[in-house]
Amino acid sequence: MERIFATYLIETPLAVEKAAAALAGEQSSGTFVAVPGETEELKQRFAARVEKITPLETVTEPGLPGFRSPGGKFQRAEIVVSWPVENMGWNLPVLVSTIQGNLYELAQFSGLKLMDVELPPSFAGHFRGPKFGIAGCRRLTQVENRPLIGTIIKPSIGLTTQQTAALVKTLAEAGIDFIKDDELMGNPPHSPFDERVDSVMHVLNAHADRTGKKVMYAFNISDELDAMQRHYEKVVQSGGTSAMISLNSVGFAGAKKICDLGALAIHGHRNGWGMLNRHPLLGIEFPAYQKLWRLAGVDQIHVNGIANKFWESDDSVVRSIAACLQPLFDLSGAPGAAPARLQNHAQLAGAVPGAPILPVVSSGQWGGQACETFRRTQTTDLLYMAGGGIMAHPHGPAAGVRSLQKWWAAAVEGLTLEQAAQKYPELKKSVEKFGKQGG
Amino acid sequence: MERIFATYLIETPLAVEKAAAALAGEQSSGTFVAVPGETEELKQRFAARVEKITPLETVTEPGLPGFRSPGGKFQRAEIVVSWPVENMGWNLPVLVSTIQGNLYELAQFSGLKLMDVELPPSFAGHFRGPKFGIAGCRRLTQVENRPLIGTIIKPSIGLTTQQTAALVKTLAEAGIDFIKDDELMGNPPHSPFDERVDSVMHVLNAHADRTGKKVMYAFNISDELDAMQRHYEKVVQSGGTSAMISLNSVGFAGAKKICDLGALAIHGHRNGWGMLNRHPLLGIEFPAYQKLWRLAGVDQIHVNGIANKFWESDDSVVRSIAACLQPLFDLSGAPGAAPARLQNHAQLAGAVPGAPILPVVSSGQWGGQACETFRRTQTTDLLYMAGGGIMAHPHGPAAGVRSLQKWWAAAVEGLTLEQAAQKYPELKKSVEKFGKQGG
Numbered sequence: 001m002e003r004i005f006a007t008y009l010i011e012t013p014l015a016v017e018k019a020a021a022a023l024a025g026e027q028s029s030g031t032f033v034a035v036p037g038e039t040e041e042l043k044q045r046f047a048a049r050v051e052k053i054t055p056l057e058t059v060t061e062p063g064l065p066g067f068r069s070p071g072g073k074f075q076r077a078e079i080v081v082s083w084p085v086e087n088m089g090w091n092l093p094v095l096v097s098t099i100q101g102n103l104y105e106l107a108q109f110s111g112l113k114l115m116d117v118e119l120p121p122s123f124a125g126h127f128r129g130p131k132f133g134i135a136g137c138r139r140l141t142q143v144e145n146r147p148l149i150g151t152i153i154k155p156s157i158g159l160t161t162q163q164t165a166a167l168v169k170t171l172a173e174a175g176i177d178f179i180k181d182d183e184l185m186g187n188p189p190h191s192p193f194d195e196r197v198d199s200v201m202h203v204l205n206a207h208a209d210r211t212g213k214k215v216m217y218a219f220n221i222s223d224e225l226d227a228m229q230r231h232y233e234k235v236v237q238s239g240g241t242s243a244m245i246s247l248n249s250v251g252f253a254g255a256k257k258i259c260d261l262g263a264l265a266i267h268g269h270r271n272g273w274g275m276l277n278r279h280p281l282l283g284i285e286f287p288a289y290q291k292l293w294r295l296a297g298v299d300q301i302h303v304n305g306i307a308n309k310f311w312e313s314d315d316s317v318v319r320s321i322a323a324c325l326q327p328l329f330d331l332s333g334a335p336g337a338a339p340a341r342l343q344n345h346a347q348l349a350g351a352v353p354g355a356p357i358l359p360v361v362s363s364g365q366w367g368g369q370a371c372e373t374f375r376r377t378q379t380t381d382l383l384y385m386a387g388g389g390i391m392a393h394p395h396g397p398a399a400g401v402r403s404l405q406k407w408w409a410a411a412v413e414g415l416t417l418e419q420a421a422q423k424y425p426e427l428k429k430s431v432e433k434f435g436k437q438g439g
Numbered sequence: 440m441e442r443i444f445a446t447y448l449i450e451t452p453l454a455v456e457k458a459a460a461a462l463a464g465e466q467s468s469g470t471f472v473a474v475p476g477e478t479e480e481l482k483q484r485f486a487a488r489v490e491k492i493t494p495l496e497t498v499t500e501p502g503l504p505g506f507r508s509p510g511g512k513f514q515r516a517e518i519v520v521s522w523p524v525e526n527m528g529w530n531l532p533v534l535v536s537t538i539q540g541n542l543y544e545l546a547q548f549s550g551l552k553l554m555d556v557e558l559p560p561s562f563a564g565h566f567r568g569p570k571f572g573i574a575g576c577r578r579l580t581q582v583e584n585r586p587l588i589g590t591i592i593k594p595s596i597g598l599t600t601q602q603t604a605a606l607v608k609t610l611a612e613a614g615i616d617f618i619k620d621d622e623l624m625g626n627p628p629h630s631p632f633d634e635r636v637d638s639v640m641h642v643l644n645a646h647a648d649r650t651g652k653k654v655m656y657a658f659n660i661s662d663e664l665d666a667m668q669r670h671y672e673k674v675v676q677s678g679g680t681s682a683m684i685s686l687n688s689v690g691f692a693g694a695k696k697i698c699d700l701g702a703l704a705i706h707g708h709r710n711g712w713g714m715l716n717r718h719p720l721l722g723i724e725f726p727a728y729q730k731l732w733r734l735a736g737v738d739q740i741h742v743n744g745i746a747n748k749f750w751e752s753d754d755s756v757v758r759s760i761a762a763c764l765q766p767l768f769d770l771s772g773a774p775g776a777a778p779a780r781l782q783n784h785a786q787l788a789g790a791v792p793g794a795p796i797l798p799v800v801s802s803g804q805w806g807g808q809a810c811e812t813f814r815r816t817q818t819t820d821l822l823y824m825a826g827g828g829i830m831a832h833p834h835g836p837a838a839g840v841r842s843l844q845k846w847w848a849a850a851v852e853g854l855t856l857e858q859a860a861q862k863y864p865e866l867k868k869s870v871e872k873f874g875k876q877g878g
Contacts, residue, residue, distance in 0.1 A: 027623065029594040037602060038594045046597035063504075064718055086628055087596050093661040093688035094625035097710050101622060101685070104713025105749035105802075112713075155468040155477045157526050158485035163476060183540060184466065186533035189525055222532040225664070225696040246540070249532035251690005257664040271536050274543025274551075275715060275722050279503055282721070283714050310544035363544075 011111030013069030063111030063281030090126035111281030133355035150178030165199035248272035259297025309364035328354030366434035367407035374411035450550030452508030502550030502720030529565035550720030589617030604638035687711035698736025748803035767793030813850035
């Protein structure tokens with residue numbers, strides 16, 4: 001029987017083995033008093049198993065405040081727990097409830113974080129994963145050998161549909177590949193969704209007729225389900241290529257339903273993520289998170305950016321980008337064997353299930369971070385988003401887009417920010433304008 | 440223009456005013472470089488406003504680890520931020536992204552928790568709230584003047600549909616009001632959903648024919664959306680009265696779609712909640728959380744229980760129960776005025792939008808906690824769940840159910856656990872059997 005493996009970082013005032021066993025019990029056949037029907041045979045077949053315990057450091061202050069330890073010590077460890085696929089079948093919400101459900105309630109833990117999950121090959125038969133992914137998004141935008149360059153309509157809210165369309169015209173003519181609504185912009189009275197699609201696609205279709213290039217616009221369809229489906233259809237009918245969903249606000253069932261429609265590349269916004277991740281000993285790490293959304297079929301997902309304006313470290317961003325580029329399933333060997341290995345993801349895009357998901361680099365990006373981003377990730381398979389860096393460029397938005405492309409060319413050349421600024425006068429100016437705010 | 444008010448507990452190394460302004464900016468018209476179109480008029484109309492700042496204590500260690508403060512101090516405060524309804528319209532996922540989205544990413548905060556949200560009267564015109572709620576669930580189960588008594592099928596997973604039905608028969612004959620699937624039990628190969636409904640409803644329909652009492656069974660329909668709708672329809676067709684959703688795993692869009700179908704009382708399981716709430720300075724508090732799910736239309740929601748087996752304090756459980764019984768909307772006065780006042784919720788149940796949601800008390804409950812639960816909440820408007828406390832009762836499940844009813848009668852009499860055990864011999868035995876584990 002195939003098994004699902006989940007890796008947790010834990011902290012406990014108890015013996016690690018005892019705490020791990022409590023987790024496995026709570027998340028499979030456990031109850032606080034033995035009940036009839038809880039036979040040995042049933043437990044053998046359905047019980048979650050603690051597969052591995054790797055003790056880490058001991059600390060004297062608990063990760064989550066308010067805990068007491070009789071011995072004054074808290075033990076940290078990495079543990080691997082497994083479940084038979086038979087427990088949940090191929091059901092995404094029940095998978096989520098199994099690996100990140102009630103276990104966070106257990107008093108045995110003063111810290112608990114889901115680090116990664118490993119899904120057996122049979123999942124590839126039930127979950128297609130991203131329909132478009134990296135290869136599909138490149139095809140739709142006709143961008144090769146460099147990141148897709150994108151931006152967000154700002155101000156986030158308040159623009160009329162005509163003002164939005166005027167901005168889109170400017171950006172399209174500037175040579176942008178991708179534009180998106182802000183996550184705060186859904187279907188408000190001052191910018192009704194259908195009217196916004198009409199205005200924006202009028203511009204982008206005309207631009208495509210003239211130039212042959214269809215700019216990808218991710219319309220924020222996040223809403224109740226019927227409205228999302230109506231809005232999705234409106235985008236398809238209007239010649240659009242993408243829709244955006246706020247993943248945490250819409251949820252797995254709604255997101256999967258939308259992704260399954262299969263006609264648009266789905267841009268996954270992770271707003272609310274800080275709440276799930278920001279404490280080092282609570283919640284979920286991005287490698288596990290992006291796998292769950294890839295199962296839902298999301299094509300693009302936010303990973304923050306190097307030297308971002310938020311709290312996240314560069315190391316964490318680099319790990320997130322790497323996670324997106326790994327295959328979702330290990331289809332190479334025995335069921336439930338080793339963690340998925342890094343493969344050439346080009347071969348995975350398209351027909352093979354579990355294709356890589358396009359990492360969306362954003363938050364305070366102005367171009368100068370390209371050098372460090374490439375140095376650390378060695379990939380251009382990115383959607384690179386800049387806001388003010390384009391619209392507030394001293395020589396206008398077209399110069400802003402050219403500047404971003406130039407930064408990426410310099411990054412792929414292997415130059416550092418300083419070397420790039422020294423070699424290319426326009427990048428020097430870019431540093432002078434944006435270097436302080438972005439750095 | 441109506442406004443939405445959200446209350447946050449924050450901690451910041453900066454001046455509180457500055458941090459609060461950053462939150463308001465990020466969640467409305469902010470961008471890190473001023474862009475064209477960000478006019479004063481637009482900002483006036485759409486900007487989020489900091490309405491109130493109440494400074495709390497100063498601390499020297501940050502709530503979320505890894506933060507530095509130049510002055511070595513971190514200031515805590517409660518702040519109220521408001522948004523015009525015009526920003527998001529009546530769109531639940533966009534509301535969620537607005538009040539609990541990117542703000543958790545802001546480096547300005549070493550702690551941030553959404554404590555409550557106040558929704559203006561126009562929301563009552565767009566969101567019905569619970570279709571059944573407390574009054575509807577009482578009507579369906581024919582239970583008056585005491586809590587609904589319920590239990591969970593255990594072991595959580597592994598039972599065949601025949602074994603499940605046999606257990607249901609025992610419980611129905613024991614006089615139970617409510618039974619539910621475990622959240623780990625969805626539609627696995629060893630207990631296919633349709634077959635489980637057939638087996639269980641065969642028992643419960645026959646029992647209803649005999650006794651006139653239809654036991655409510657919350658079948659866990661959590662799954663992808665099409666499957667949820669199929670399973671919902673199956674329950675309706677089979678004469679069932681309830682379905683269960685794992686709220687965090689299904690998400691707002693899927694849950695709202697299911698609740699809107701309106702034929703079944705929806706049991707909302709909050710597994711995963713610990714991840715959103717367990718740190719005192721991160722995530723969301725239950726008063727805000729239950730309001731969002733009530734907007735989706737959920738009829739019953741888990742609140743943990745007094746002296747539970749998990750980490751949560753009794754105080755927190757008491758606050759959660761009180762929150763469920765408050766009206767969702769303040770329809771009494773001026774738009775966006777004072778927080779909703781406690782009203783007689785009986786008058787709200789049914790036709791009025793925003794009816795109270797039935798609090799589901801569970802986790803290690805065996806009956807003895809009834810006294811303290813009633814003393815502190817003064818309500819019997821509860822679904823009181825006991826697992827082992829019923830099935831493992833020394834005189835069998837019927838005695839277990841009777842014992843729970845007796846405990847509640849004693850609680851309403853005003854007795855403490857000790858007084859109840861002294862007065863009623865069967866409760867004394869209950870304490871002897873379960874008192875240690877439950878307490």
